[in-house]
Amino acid sequence: MMKVSFAAFFLVYAEIMNWDVPDFHLDVCDFLEDYGTLGLLMMPRGHGKSTILDVYNAWKLFCNPDHLILHQGATDPDAYKVSRGTEQVMERHPLCQIFNIKKARGETQKWWVSGSTDVRHGSIHARGILSNVTGARANEIQNDDVEVPSNIGTPEAREKLLYRLSEQTHILIPGGQKLFVGTPHTHDSLYTRIQKLGAKCLILKMFEKEKRFEQVIEAITDFKPVYVFSGIGTTSKLLKEGEDYRVQLKGNIYHITFDESHYLIDVYSEALWSERFTPTVMEERRRECRTINEWDSQYQLHAKPVGNVRLDPDKMIPYDCEPVLRRANGKYIMMLGERQIVGITLRWDPSSGKLKSDVSAVALVLHDDFGNKYWHRSIALTGEVVTHDEAGNINGGQVWQLCDLIEEFSVQRITIETNGIGNFAPAALKGALKARRIRCGVTEHHSTGQKNKRILEALEGPLLSGLLWVHTSVIDTPEEGENSSVQYKQFRMFNPAITEQADDYMDSLAGAVVDQPERVGKIHRTNLPNERPNWRSDSGVVEAALDFD
Template identity: 60%
Template sequence: MTKPKISFLAFFLLWAELQGWKVPGFHVHVCIFLEKFYLEGRTGLLMLPRGHSKSSILDVFNAWVIYCWPHTQILHQGTTDSDAYKCSKGTRDVLERHPLCLSNPIVGIRQGEIERWFVNGTPDVRYGTMLAKGILSGVTGHRAHFIQNDDVETPQTTANPEQREKLPKKLSEQTHIAIPGAKRLWIGTPHTHDSLYEKIKKQRKVEKLILKMFENEKRIEDSKTGQKVILDFEPIHAFSGIGVGSKYLREGEHYRCKKLNNAWEITFLESNYIVDFYSKGLWEERFTPEEMEFRREECKTLNEWDSQYQMHAKPVGDVRLDPDKILAYDCEPVLRRANGQYVLMLGEIRIIGASLKWDPSSGKLKSDISSVALFFHDEYGNKYWHRASALIGPDVETNEHGEIVGGQVWQLCDLIEEFNITKVVVETNGIGGFAPSSLKGALKKRKLQCGVEEQHASQNKNKRILEAIEGPLMSGLLWAHMSVLVNETLSGEEEDSAVAKQMREWNPAISSQPDDYLDSAAGAIVSQPERVGKIHRQNEVNESPNWRTDGGVVEAALDFEH
């Protein structure tokens, strides 16, 4: 690549002067980053909070690229065609009015409309200097030196698992239409927990610049009047709540702050269910406390705030079954014999019950996972989700003599034998009595003593899942083995397991969605009785004085005659 005629920062500052912009310091960093990416890299990721002018900077950057290398073919994709056209219009405006471009006829617009246009300096007659398209529009026949994706991840493209699966497939087409050596730039904010930006960050060679509205942050839940917390940064801004009722907190009125060496001690002067403390903002002149208080109130969920301003990969909506609220553990049960009886211990906790639920997938139209959930229960009412397994293959495999030798029932017997389970609940929806009878045959073949309870589910599935899981989850009674919550990738990094993904994506308002693991878990939870716990039996009852009158004591002689 030839040396640019001028640095992008200088080009941008000339345009900013013409527009009368006051350029904040972080815009300078963005300009330096974009130029470095374009000159030295292949893939770039730029993430800025909403309202921080990333699209306006991109308009000027496109004009700079065309000014320096007029032969460049740019493909710009946004959420929709109309979104992409905004960048096309902005780029044309810079080319037509920038002081350097006015004196350079090579970058004058030769022909074309907003969707596709050509400058005088391009030798191309087919594809255009710039093509603007929505991410779901077809670009199969196009070619480009520079491909940019501007806010392609939005609620419109990530609302459900099907849309999130469709988006990467559409984006993969860009790989095949790129001219060898082409560069690709991603710009946006995350809108889901498995954001495509998280995947881009992990690519081998990526130039990235990720700026949050507040660099330092600390969230305090259920703060009480007089409570003290320690922060490792100076709190400049603080907010309580989210949506209607949220407010900007001020020092001296809502909390006190005292510096202690390299830390700051916060003392709350009132109680709040959620408080966020932040350091100095990225663009203080524009985003004043009054402006941020207004935006905080307009956000419907904490996830929306965190994703759009703090760049956290979270869904914009609330997660009803948040796996982050599950308490994790990483130990296996141990069977001991003490005082003439067997005792099952999970770490230091004595287990007094176990429940196993099998939800076969056979015969169901919208299920592809034959899921099994194993739970242990202690005497205090805690529930330990120890295994979440997907059985594979046919339900039953037999040899030439008709004896059961494999299949899903055989895999389930392995689990029963490993953990000494005495009863398994089998959901019979869709497959009648086939699965329970096959399982009984496998248990007999393996010489395992385990009861099989057949269960036909008639209640609405979403209601069943919500009633079984949400209570223990929100009460701090739901634990899970690490294998249930995370998977380890080939590179050694941890990522959400299939269970955690289903929990984050699960929406009680949607009738058809991936929920096999949740359904089996719900069945396992409710198959055990709720326990009030030994701790409650030790408490003395705090009786209130009896203020009601009585009728006194009456003696009565009774004489029963036969």
């Protein structure tokens, strides 16, 4: 068989189809030809990745008719598109005609090329990612846009997707290849995991350089601004230099001055495919995006959900200091940096006795008299709820870990959510406190009503008001295989419409926030109330002498 590179094979077909081939398409060709055993290709929507994949599959079968490709899409119909596209390339490509490499038998779901010696597994086998392919075998498995909202909308759906992907390990013939192609649709993106597995990656964003500003009238970038967008959705606008803003170059820095203040500004460099995606086209696409997350994920390939995040953890304010007890004027005060702490709440949400709970979560929140809430500790207690020595004395367990926390921060009261475990945990904690000689009140709380509603009511207000702070210990404990902490992941993945989801840390935090009453801070006590005129008459001033002899 004649040897030909994929780039040459692609250019021959592009000439037959009268395509204009941008330079980055040739970069994609070089990547696909040699991506090794695990590859990740990410491109913005509309940049031809599926079309290139059709030609690539034809090239692989042209080079080796015995090559077996399992192509999986989000659904069966999605996978069939590539199957039909590959068949069309083989029917039209001159090299396939010369060497008589074409479809010999089979249907859209599975078909064989002439020269294939495998009678069981098709040269092309196209199925949806959730379809049953247990008995399949392949030299190359392609996952084309398998991450879509319908496949990752719930924890159960995400788990099912990961299970189907894990099955591919047993389908792939030893020494085979696995390719992932698509755009992210969530923070916990499949493609982020693939990168961490050491995949060879080619990630081409719509705009190579980007910078975002909020509530600005001036901005500074280290690259030349080519596209400057204001807002998102129907109110968005592509600003024009000279009309809406002005640019001054000072050294290597570009200073942008706007004619008016904008709540959201995105500044970008030149577009990846500027000939096709003109400023007019990009302005239309920007207006059609409902959320900024949709724009970021589908065009800039950031791992974000298509919709808005209801409780965005990035709105929490990080801090890294510890509280200090001081004695002044004969009494103790607690200071966190320069802020006086007037309350501490500790909430324990045990997992024991609950059907769908994995974490025995504890949240410690500090409160100052300005109304700020400081999420100081977020801990998952481990092991048995309580353990005893041979004499029956409490000497360990989750309650012992709680005592350490209570003692460290001089906590005066702890609230325990008793749903699922009755009075067992509170009684065990009281026993541990007595054994440790620690004075601390234990309050039992049985939660009622919808949990998602409780979480939103407790956290959304402080979060949007800038009153919720978070200690770096909560941020800097990433879950294994993740970029951020499990607490942040729960915030980002929280969906009020889903009843069963991972929210143990959020639930304990919500309880700790509402356990302390809201205060009217010092800033509100500086102004005296407006006094009304006293229009009521009086009887004047009377002097009276009193004699108590």
